[in-house]
Amino acid sequence: MKLSFLTILIALAFFTANAQRSAPDTLQTSAGPVIIQPIEHASLVLTAHGATIYVDPSGGADKFQGLASPDIILITDIHGDHFDIKTLDAIKTATTTLVVPQAVADKLPAADKDKLVVLKNGDYSTQSGISIRAIPMYNLPESATAMHPKGRGNGYVLTIGGKNIYISGDTQGIPEMRSLKNIDVAFVCMNLPYTMDIKEAADAVLAFKPKIVYPYHYRGQGGLSDVNAFKALVEAGNKGIDVRLRNWYPRQ
Numbered sequence: 001m002k003l004s005f006l007t008i009l010i011a012l013a014f015f016t017a018n019a020q021r022s023a024p025d026t027l028q029t030s031a032g033p034v035i036i037q038p039i040e041h042a043s044l045v046l047t048a049h050g051a052t053i054y055v056d057p058s059g060g061a062d063k064f065q066g067l068a069s070p071d072i073i074l075i076t077d078i079h080g081d082h083f084d085i086k087t088l089d090a091i092k093t094a095t096t097t098l099v100v101p102q103a104v105a106d107k108l109p110a111a112d113k114d115k116l117v118v119l120k121n122g123d124y125s126t127q128s129g130i131s132i133r134a135i136p137m138y139n140l141p142e143s144a145t146a147m148h149p150k151g152r153g154n155g156y157v158l159t160i161g162g163k164n165i166y167i168s169g170d171t172q173g174i175p176e177m178r179s180l181k182n183i184d185v186a187f188v189c190m191n192l193p194y195t196m197d198i199k200e201a202a203d204a205v206l207a208f209k210p211k212i213v214y215p216y217h218y219r220g221q222g223g224l225s226d227v228n229a230f231k232a233l234v235e236a237g238n239k240g241i242d243v244r245l246r247n248w249y250p251r252q
Contacts, residue, residue, distance in 0.1 A: 020250035027185060027212075029161025031129070036185070038246045039063050042081050042169075042217045044187065045070075048160045051128035054091065055156075055167055055187075058084035061091050069093050072127050075100045076137065076169030077153030078107060081217075085109075097127055101134070101154045121151055131159035135180075137171035139195075147194060157183070166210065170217070172196040173204030186210035190230060191220030198225055202233035205241065212242045219249060 027034040035047040042056040045067055054070040057063075058081055073096055076082050083104050092098070092115075098108070099117045108116065117125050119134035126132070135157060138150035148170045155169040157180070166186040171177060173196055180186075186208075190201040195217070205213050213234065218225040231243040 020247075022246040022248075022250075025244070027163060027165075029163045031161030034160055034163065034165070036214075037067065038214070038216070038248055040248055040250065041219060042076070042189070044167075044216070046158070046165070049129045051130060053130070053158075056082040056169075057087050057091055058082060060087055064091055070096050072096070072130070073098050074132070074156055074167070075104050076155065076167070077101070077148065078103050079170070082153075082169070083107070099125065099127065099132055099156075101152065103152045119154055121154065133157045133159075136174060136176045137169040138174060140172045140174065168217075170195050173200045173207075177204050178207040180208040180210075183208060183210040184212065186213045187216045188213055189217035190215055190225045190227075191218050192225075193221060198227070198230040199233065202230050202237070205234055206237040209238065210241065212244060214244050214246060216246075216248050224249060 022038045025036040027036060031049050037045040039045060040059060040063055043058055044055045046053040051071040052068040053072045055074045056076055057073060070091060096115060097117060098112060098115050099119060102118055102120060105116055105118045119125060121134055121136045123134050134154040136150055137148060137153045137155040139146040139148045142150055153169050155171060156167045158165040163184040164182055166180060166183045168188045170189055188201055188205060189195045190198050215227040215230050218227055227245050231245060234241050234243050
């Protein structure tokens with residue numbers, strides 16, 4: 001009886017965790033579908049080309065219940081909502097590759113060093129047939145004392161089956177974002193005082209014109225940013241951009 005009750009509790013926890021997540025989306029590519037699974041805040045999971053990619057996993061392994069273990073983990077920066085050692089230790093496997101900026105590599109334990117791919121802004125790597133380009137993410141005006149100084153963290157552009165997926169990390173509407181070309185899917189942050197407000201985010205999105213944009217990472221000191229207003233701003237400027245609102249804060 002005790003075993004059966006425990007099994008029921010585990011099953012309920014599993015289904016509750018899955019029920020709280022937004023349903024996954026699918027992006028068709030020449031190499032097969034990319035499954036896009038929002039998790040929470042800055043965390044998401046992409047499944048593509050036979051690989052499972054976790055982006056900025058944090059906040060505990062339970063958020064990833066029911067998902068395949070990561071083949072690749074991308075980390076954008078050193079802050080706890082992007083880089084969480086306890087979560088990493090709970091979800092990674094012996095074969096997981098960690099793609100990180102140097103500032104994150106410096107904080108990882110020695111046991112992880114042989115699993116690292118360290119990229120600085122402008123560097124490329126190919127992992128599991130997926131091209132990964134590290135691009136800048138930083139605050140404006142530039143300052144060595146900024147919360148996100150230029151060169152410390154990485155945004156990423158992944159190329160999978162001819163489709164380009166941009167992950168902003170923590171940034172403002174920097175020239176390197178605004179000048180992006182041929183982005184099919186973009187994940188763009190918007191939270192004050194850490195990154196930018198919805199007007200700056202919308203203006204940047206209208207500059208680089210992704211086919212699809214997900215506002216994510218939109219919890220700041222004042223609560224959640226108004227992503228519906230962001231959507232309205234983008235659609236007023238370019239109705240051809242598909243703004244997808246998903247539940248990135250299922251426990252709110």
